[in-house]
Amino acid sequence: VEADDTDEVRDLVEPLHPADIADLIELTPGDQRRALIAAIGDQIDGEVISELNDWVREELIDSLSPHQVASFAAELDTDDAVAIIEDMEEADQRAVLRALDPDDRAAIEEALSYPEESAGRLMQRELIAVPEHWTVGDVLDYLRGSEELQTDFWEIFVVDPGHRPVGTCHLSWILRTPRVVSIGDVMKREQTLIPVDLDQEEVALRFQKYALISAAVVDSSGRLVGMITVDDVVHIISEEAGEDILRLSGAGEGDINEPLPSTIRTRMTWLLINLGTAILAATVIAFFSGTIAKLVALSALMTIVSGMGGNAATQTMAVTVRALATNQLTTSNTWRMILREWWISIANGIALGFLMALGCQLYYHDTALSLILFAAMIINSINAGLSGVLIPIGLDRLRIDPAITSTVFVTTMTDCMGFFALLGLATLFNVH
Amino acid sequence: VEADDTDEVRDLVEPLHPADIADLIELTPGDQRRALIAAIGDQIDGEVISELNDWVREELIDSLSPHQVASFAAELDTDDAVAIIEDMEEADQRAVLRALDPDDRAAIEEALSYPEESAGRLMQRELIAVPEHWTVGDVLDYLRGSEELQTDFWEIFVVDPGHRPVGTCHLSWILRTPRVVSIGDVMKREQTLIPVDLDQEEVALRFQKYALISAAVVDSSGRLVGMITVDDVVHIISEEAGEDILRLSGAGEGDINEPLPSTIRTRMTWLLINLGTAILAATVIAFFSGTIAKLVALSALMTIVSGMGGNAATQTMAVTVRALATNQLTTSNTWRMILREWWISIANGIALGFLMALGCQLYYHDTALSLILFAAMIINSINAGLSGVLIPIGLDRLRIDPAITSTVFVTTMTDCMGFFALLGLATLFNVH
Numbered sequence: 080v081e082a083d084d085t086d087e088v089r090d091l092v093e094p095l096h097p098a099d100i101a102d103l104i105e106l107t108p109g110d111q112r113r114a115l116i117a118a119i120g121d122q123i124d125g126e127v128i129s130e131l132n133d134w135v136r137e138e139l140i141d142s143l144s145p146h147q148v149a150s151f152a153a154e155l156d157t158d159d160a161v162a163i164i165e166d167m168e169e170a171d172q173r174a175v176l177r178a179l180d181p182d183d184r185a186a187i188e189e190a191l192s193y194p195e196e197s198a199g200r201l202m203q204r205e206l207i208a209v210p211e212h213w214t215v216g217d218v219l220d221y222l223r224g225s226e227e228l229q230t231d232f233w234e235i236f237v238v239d240p241g242h243r244p245v246g247t248c249h250l251s252w253i254l255r256t257p258r259v260v261s262i263g264d265v266m267k268r269e270q271t272l273i274p275v276d277l278d279q280e281e282v283a284l285r286f287q288k289y290a291l292i293s294a295a296v297v298d299s300s301g302r303l304v305g306m307i308t309v310d311d312v313v314h315i316i317s318e319e320a321g322e323d324i325l326r327l328s329g330a331g332e333g334d335i336n337e338p339l340p341s342t343i344r345t346r347m348t349w350l351l352i353n354l355g356t357a358i359l360a361a362t363v364i365a366f367f368s369g370t371i372a373k374l375v376a377l378s379a380l381m382t383i384v385s386g387m388g389g390n391a392a393t394q395t396m397a398v399t400v401r402a403l404a405t406n407q408l409t410t411s412n413t414w415r416m417i418l419r420e421w422w423i424s425i426a427n428g429i430a431l432g433f434l435m436a437l438g439c440q441l442y443y444h445d446t447a448l449s450l451i452l453f454a455a456m457i458i459n460s461i462n463a464g465l466s467g468v469l470i471p472i473g474l475d476r477l478r479i480d481p482a483i484t485s486t487v488f489v490t491t492m493t494d495c496m497g498f499f500a501l502l503g504l505a506t507l508f509n510v511h
Numbered sequence: 512v513e514a515d516d517t518d519e520v521r522d523l524v525e526p527l528h529p530a531d532i533a534d535l536i537e538l539t540p541g542d543q544r545r546a547l548i549a550a551i552g553d554q555i556d557g558e559v560i561s562e563l564n565d566w567v568r569e570e571l572i573d574s575l576s577p578h579q580v581a582s583f584a585a586e587l588d589t590d591d592a593v594a595i596i597e598d599m600e601e602a603d604q605r606a607v608l609r610a611l612d613p614d615d616r617a618a619i620e621e622a623l624s625y626p627e628e629s630a631g632r633l634m635q636r637e638l639i640a641v642p643e644h645w646t647v648g649d650v651l652d653y654l655r656g657s658e659e660l661q662t663d664f665w666e667i668f669v670v671d672p673g674h675r676p677v678g679t680c681h682l683s684w685i686l687r688t689p690r691v692v693s694i695g696d697v698m699k700r701e702q703t704l705i706p707v708d709l710d711q712e713e714v715a716l717r718f719q720k721y722a723l724i725s726a727a728v729v730d731s732s733g734r735l736v737g738m739i740t741v742d743d744v745v746h747i748i749s750e751e752a753g754e755d756i757l758r759l760s761g762a763g764e765g766d767i768n769e770p771l772p773s774t775i776r777t778r779m780t781w782l783l784i785n786l787g788t789a790i791l792a793a794t795v796i797a798f799f800s801g802t803i804a805k806l807v808a809l810s811a812l813m814t815i816v817s818g819m820g821g822n823a824a825t826q827t828m829a830v831t832v833r834a835l836a837t838n839q840l841t842t843s844n845t846w847r848m849i850l851r852e853w854w855i856s857i858a859n860g861i862a863l864g865f866l867m868a869l870g871c872q873l874y875y876h877d878t879a880l881s882l883i884l885f886a887a888m889i890i891n892s893i894n895a896g897l898s899g900v901l902i903p904i905g906l907d908r909l910r911i912d913p914a915i916t917s918t919v920f921v922t923t924m925t926d927c928m929g930f931f932a933l934l935g936l937a938t939l940f941n942v943h
Binding site for chain 1 (some may be wrong): 528532534537538540593625650651653654655663664665682683685686687688689701707710718719720721722723724739741744745746748749752753755756757759760762765767771774775778779782783785786787789790792793794797798803804807808810811812813814815818819822823825826827828829830832833834835836840841843844847850854855858859862863866867870916925930
């Protein structure tokens, strides 16, 4: 496709949706990407840029002048413009802001003043707010009369004279109501207000829970300052849920467009931490090398005990991290959850331990070894179940992201305890 | 809270949103749940039931008569009613369907005729479709005049005489346009149509990609048969992304409200499969027991080699599974991804292998052992990187869900190869 024929490329790209153009740019290998961008330069607008993946976008933005970036940003809603500008370096950011017209600049600067990943960064300032005493007819005339309004919205917000939201009104309700009815009689008073400094993960959970399409964002004094729409939240829901899987595995952002050195650095850091825990577990083994020398079979069996513990702990950990991420674990049911895992781990420990012991007895004909294996499997299963649930919950209480840190602690626990239980018991009972 | 004072409980629950009532019921432990439900019985409506978690809902539905279920289902949109009914046993399902009035019954029966987890199950039949020749005024009069319309919609669909969608029109566009303008001039012709048999995961990806609020569902002849709204898709996005983490760990649905025996069964099945792979890996060790007897230090070092391989593979696997789930891996960039992982694994293998070999040399003063450890670490790192990317991709090509099955294969590869590389090299070079 990319063999120099600029016109043909342009014709192919012409009818595509911005999201598809963005995908096309991402899929093109790095060296051909520049040529593609040069060829379709004038079809790349703000929409396309805001759909691009972070790494690819940064590359593209770096190649543009501040004025070009500013003109793209001006086309977009505040939230999308902020998303483009917030990742830039500070000097470039200032240059772009200077190139914007004063209104847009003020809006974007205000958004940048809110913490990263907060509702304030996510919201757009373009919204429709009307006073409570208007009638449906007034609203219709206002909407038809104001040329400079943004064109896409799903709800209008009704505010009091202090600009505090008092209700919200789906457009479908307005459409179905005669002009003379007061908007105060059409709106719904119960609404989900989003504080401007709320974390985006929490915003996403509220949208999900209450099936919202858009929601009013209010500042600390309760004034309406912006609106968040579901299409921005959908990205967050998917990212946050997908992030946990990558964090648990220590793969960082796991972005396949991230430059190689940066990916290697992230992954290696994680592996180095895990190397520490692996060496710790190996130390436990080295401590018992006398016992292993007497009975080499232990070196094979110990990997099964620690491996099964690791698997059981991973299950429990995944369930706990997921429950924490979706706000399903509250103080009232934490104990219930721990007790659940306690019983699950005992049941699994006895069943798998028995199976292993039976196999060991049939293979090695060593009753003492089989009994010790049975006991070690049960001990490590309980250890795995409790570590898998208590470590993420404990980290969460300490306000540390359990998805990032749990795995290291949990695998250390199951590896060390797996080796220690089997080799320790074997030494204690002098099995050989 | 739950100490018999029915009236007080009712007063507390009264002002809550259906989603909050559902949460409250879920959080109440099993034995008290019955009492709570009895106390607030008349505040439980279709909305509350459709917000309940599968397991809790099943328990509740089982305690209701088919007529009660039918009356709840009748209150709801088709998609929510189907979600309640589809999990029931067939005899109960028939009883509920019989109790519904003919229109609702036909709608639900038709939805049930589509495959599970398809667009057909997800869509609601209640939607607004108007002919292209109508004016904005006609649409407004139609909406104001029809009492029995559902009240919540975000877009209206414009159809041709064959009831095929030709365009879609956001409500905000209608509100901002004078009555005399033809709807055909307001609508957008490009639209994302959803085939009725499309998998729900694919539906969710399209909503995400094109930032849709609602979309028309069409049958195989292109006729408009229903509409999917973003609030239903939001649940799926979050579930699908969250499911992968649970599947990779073999924790099944990971639902904390699932009955204990069923959870134990799911987890045990997974652990049994992994027991098989652990035994396979242990067999590799047993095969080399002569070598270990000569040099017990190998038994500690081999767990580090296999453990580090496991960690590296988990990173790669998480990235690959996530990329597959979000449709980021296409034929054009699969090779790029594999090559990426190849270089990452070589870099990590050399760095970590060198570190390990250095430590080994300082501790054991055994150059041959250190060199073998270095080689084994590199071999297993490459093995881990390639398994982590090739196994999920291969399973995906075979149309097997990589999130469920990858872990078993990948850990088998890294464990066996980890042990084999170190012990095999030690045997070959007769290290002691």
